[in-house]
Amino acid sequence: MNIWFFLGELSFFVLLFFFFIFSIYSLIEREKRAFWRSAFFFVVLAVIKFAFYLFEPRLRPWLFGVVFILFLIGLILLLVPSLKKSSVEIVGKQERVDERDVIFARFDLVEGTENFDDYYRRKPEYRKIDDKIRKIPDILAPYHFEKNPALFSLATAEFDFLEHQLTQVQGEEFSERAGGLPPENTILIKKILKYLGSDLCGVCLLDSAFVYSHVGRGPEPYGQEITLPHKYAVVFALEMDLEMVASAPKAPVIVETGKKYVEAAKISITLARFIRRLGYPARAHIAGSNYQAMLPPLAWKAGLGELGRLGILITAKYGPRARLGLVTTDLPLVEDSPRTLGVQQFCQKCQKCARNCPSRAIPYGDKSEENGVMKWVLNREECYRFWRKAGTDCALCIFVCPYSKPANTFHNFIRKITESSSAAQNLSIRADDLFYGRTPRRRASPLGI
Ligand code: SF4
Ligand code: SF4
Structure with a gap:
């Protein structure tokens, strides 16, 4: 058999196999548009291949040869690393953030109280915008319940549950120390996290720049200075159900958020208790909220992902479709390192979340500096204003992000090649729009209510 003929056939086989697999995965994922389009590409390729056999036999090796050369060029562009990868850039000194400035803490303030008056005396720049937003009914307020009484009640129940866990996060450690050397402890903690239900986890040094300076929410006294002397941060992530996120910004998405926060609270409280039984101090940080540190930058340091344009962590496996949990401790551990996944370069070109x-x-534009870090700075007030309008935590940006695709072999392969190839990133961004839509179709939740 002529070698060009053989190589051309092989190229066709690989391309047909790719679109066949893509169609099957799209069918399983209930992505109708991606299914029909990938099936269309499959048929077109098959027709072209068979059309080649209509040419004279002496021309066929040439035709198949051209296909092979084009295929090879494409393969080299897609697979050979070409990205100058950079992770999150720290460009200046980072000041500790006051939790009282965090948007949720501002909206926990009750008008007419001393804390309310004191806060806006110190931060008059927030008064006007906050007062405007206050006129919109709150997230999970009774006003929104009419839209979906069952799911809004379920989400409220989840957040009520969290409120009752706030006092469970810390305690005295046992006086007798157990535990082993840092590598053994790290393996043990990671195994336990996996067993308890976490999907990703990592360890980093607890950088004091990421610890809030003053209490803004939670059971501790408002405004109290935060002292968190622990050396390590154990960060973990839980995957959010894509089918629930796919109904964003409707009620199922906040039910899913609440569910993952409840799971994260159970895991972190249990892990912190376990570590204290080993004789080392440990504190769980749970939503609701009694975080004493900022989770996304710690998750980045612990190697769970990179910060994306949408302002939250893009994990290696689930993209932004994940919720984080944290335990801080003095148990000797081995730190992980931040990973570069090509997210900074991908987000620079993509902008799908901004568009949607x-x-x-x-x-839309380039990153800017905030508190010593180059990042895409979210307009938190505008985001939160929409949350109140929707009555949920929106999550549309999470749903549309190409990185949020299911963590299966097909999408993991795409994620892998986009880590280091600029051509793969460009193609993937265009293909995401072509196969899933510039505004991906939202779906009803599997709960059917
Ligand atoms: S949608 Fe695109 S720009 Fe936005 S976070 Fe995801 S990858 Fe980055
Ligand atoms: S309003 Fe929705 S889509 Fe926009 S940033 Fe906030 S959560 Fe994301």
């Missing part, structure tokens, strides 16, 4: 954000809170 209903409140225009996600910036």
Whole structure:
């Protein structure tokens, strides 16, 4: 058999196999548009291949040869690393953030109280915008319940549950120390996290820049200075159900958020208790909220992912479709390192979240500096304003992000090649729009209510 003929056939086989697999995965994922389009590409390729056999036999090796050369060029562009990868850039000194400035803490303030008056005396720049937003019914307020009484009640029940866990996060450690050397402890903690239900986990040094300076929410006294002397941060992530996120910004998405926060609270409280039984101090940080540190930058340091344009962590496996949990401790551990997944370069070109954000809170342009870090700075007030309008935590940006695709072999392969190839990133961004839509189709939740 002529070698060009053989190589051309092989190229066709690989391309047909790719689109066949893509169609099957799209069918399983209930992605109708991606299914029909990938099936279309499959048929077109098959027709071209068979059309080649209509040419004279002496021309066929040439035709198949051209296909092979084009295929080879494409393969080299897609697979050979070409990206100058950079992770999150720290460009200046980072000041500790006051939790009282965090948007949720500002909206926990009750008008007419001393804390309320004191806060806006110190931060008059937030008064006007906050007062405007206060006029919109709160997230999970009774006003929203009419839209979906069952799911809004379920989400409220989840957040009520969390409120009752706030006092469970810390305690005295046992006086007798157990535990082993840092590598053994790290393996043990990671095994336990996996067993308890976490999907990703990592360890980093607890950088004091990521510890809040003053209490803004939670059971501790408002405004109290935060002292968190622990050396390590154990960060973990839980995957959010794509089918629940696919109904964003409707009620199922906040039910899923609440569910993952409840799971994260159970895991972190149990892990912190376990570590204290080994004789080392440990504190769980749970939503609701009694975080004493900022989770996304710690998750980045612990190697769970990179910060994306949409302002939250993009994990290696689930993209932004994950919720984080944290335990801080002095148990000797081995740190992980931040990973570079090519997210900074991908986000620079993609902008799909910015295009689909209903409140225009996600910036389109380049990164800017905030507190010593180069990042895409979210307009938090505009984002939160939309949350109150929707009555949920929106999550549209999470749903549309190409990185949020299911963590299966097909999408993991795409994620892998986009880590280091600029051509793969460009193609993947265009293909995401072509196969899933510039505004991906939202779906009803599997709960059917
Ligand atoms: S949608 Fe695109 S730009 Fe936005 S976070 Fe995801 S990859 Fe980055
Ligand atoms: S959660 Fe919604 S409003 Fe907020 S940034 Fe994402 S898409 Fe925009």
